[in-house]
Each structure stands twice: as structure tokens, then as C-alpha cells.
Amino acid sequence: MIPAAIILALAGICIYFYFDPSESALFPKCSFYCLTGLKCPGCGSQRAIHALLHGDLSTAVRFNAMMVVALPVVLLLCVGELVRTRRPELYLKLNSRWVIRAAFIVVTGWWIVRNLIGQ
Amino acid sequence: MLYWANINNVKVGPLEPGQLIAYGLTPETFVWRQGWQQWCKAKFVDEFIPWFGPDPRHTARPPMPSSYLPWALIVTILCCMPIGIVAIIYSSKVESRYASGDYIGSCKASEAARTWSIVGAVSGLLYCLFFGSIYLIQFIRLWH
Numbered sequence: 714m715i716p717a718a719i720i721l722a723l724a725g726i727c728i729y730f731y732f733d734p735s736e737s738a739l740f741p742k743c744s745f746y747c748l749t750g751l752k753c754p755g756c757g758s759q760r761a762i763h764a765l766l767h768g769d770l771s772t773a774v775r776f777n778a779m780m781v782v783a784l785p786v787v788l789l790l791c792v793g794e795l796v797r798t799r800r801p802e803l804y805l806k807l808n809s810r811w812v813i814r815a816a817f818i819v820v821t822g823w824w825i826v827r828n829l830i831g832q
Numbered sequence: 833m834l835y836w837a838n839i840n841n842v843k844v845g846p847l848e849p850g851q852l853i854a855y856g857l858t859p860e861t862f863v864w865r866q867g868w869q870q871w872c873k874a875k876f877v878d879e880f881i882p883w884f885g886p887d888p889r890h891t892a893r894p895p896m897p898s899s900y901l902p903w904a905l906i907v908t909i910l911c912c913m914p915i916g917i918v919a920i921i922y923s924s925k926v927e928s929r930y931a932s933g934d935y936i937g938s939c940k941a942s943e944a945a946r947t948w949s950i951v952g953a954v955s956g957l958l959y960c961l962f963f964g965s966i967y968l969i970q971f972i973r974l975w976h
Contacts, residue, residue: 741963745914755909780909787909790902801895808899810931813924816901820908821917 715795730766734759754779754824778832779823786816833879838862838871849880859884896930897942899923900949907952915955919948 734740745753757776764772765781773781793807826832836845837852844855852863859875874880901923908916922945929938
């Protein structure tokens, strides 16, 4: 499970490093955006990852600011999942009520706000 | 009072209850003392009961079931799937039910969070395949 995840992640990093999603037609467009014309919370993530892999933080923030903020949080939560049974008290801290609520509010809030301000 | 105990099919004794517990006596172990007609489980013998205080291994809570929060977030952010929001709501239920002592309810919410994360990831993958096949068809058309 873990080796498979590492291989997938490395493959993804290579693809998003060498190909620019805003220039190549190969990358899938967001289904929500295609159907509604509105941006979903994840729109721009592929371009933002490409920018991040090239060390261009400001461009990444412009494509999807929330994704840039959420990435380290998601990585931390993944570590929490790996040590859940060995460090239950750490897992409880990482998955506390406020962390989960904040994640929910930030994701749904970003969904609404980015469509209002055109980000 | 001195007792004999049958610990893992080995007769140990005659010893004090505390000494027998050090040998691995449990509430289910059969014990016997002189004058008894037959062997009896230690948990029914008054002299042993004080030794079986609340066992920390039995009273400690199991770890919180997985909230699948990272997967729910990955599905929401990277797969453009509003389904991920449903998974995040179930992640929140895993935590709130566990905190209120409803461990079984928490496990059920954990399963639901996993199911919705998988549904989101699979539909994201299917969409990519759908997108890829449309691109392939257009590519072949242009080629001809």
C-alpha cells in the first residue's frame, strides 16, 4: 500500500514537473467547471502543482491559493494516518474537532469566495 | 489461605493469591484449596476478587477509527469532486461520535468516510478516462 502510494506520487511529480497543464491539452479539465462554469475548490490545482514543482510560489498561489495552504496540512494528516494505532493521542490531536471543522469551512468557504472574487 | 492453580495446564501451588497472580493467574483460571470438593474459577473466589481490579488494558479506549480526512481532502481538492465534501462531513462524525463515547457509531462513520472518498476518487478517475478518450477521438479525427 505505502510503496504503491510512493510510486504513484513520484509518477505524479514527474508528470507535473515536465508537462505544463496550461499548455498541454492532455490534462483533464475540471468536470464541475465544464458543467457549471463555476470554479470548484480544487480548480487550478494541476497548474499550481506545476508551478510549485518549479519553485514558483506566487504563481501557484494565483492558480489555487487554498491548495498551496492545504498541501502541508494534508501531508501532516497522512503522517497521522500512518501512526494512528501506534500514536493514538497524536492522531486525536491531528483529527481534533477544530481541525476537521476548519477544513470543512475553508474548503466550502473557498468554493464560494473564489467564485465571488473571480480568483 | 494457600491455593493451587491450573495455569496453562501446569499445576502451581500451594501459594498465596498474590503469588499465583504473579505466575499468570487470570479471573478464568481454575483454583483449588484443601478441603474443596472441586476446582473453581478464581473470579468466583472471594479472596481473589480484590486482586482483579480494573485492568488498564480493558478500560483503555481503543484508538479513534480512521477519519480518512486526508483522503477526503485529496478527493475534494485534486479530483474536483464535490463528493469529497460528504466524506469530510463523515470525518467530522468519526471524531464527534468517538468523543461522545459512541465507538461503534464512530466506526460506522469511518466506513462511510472511506466509502465516499473511494466513490469520489473512482468518479474522478472515470472522468479522467472519459476526458482522455474524448481527446483521443479528436486526435484520431484530426489525424485523418
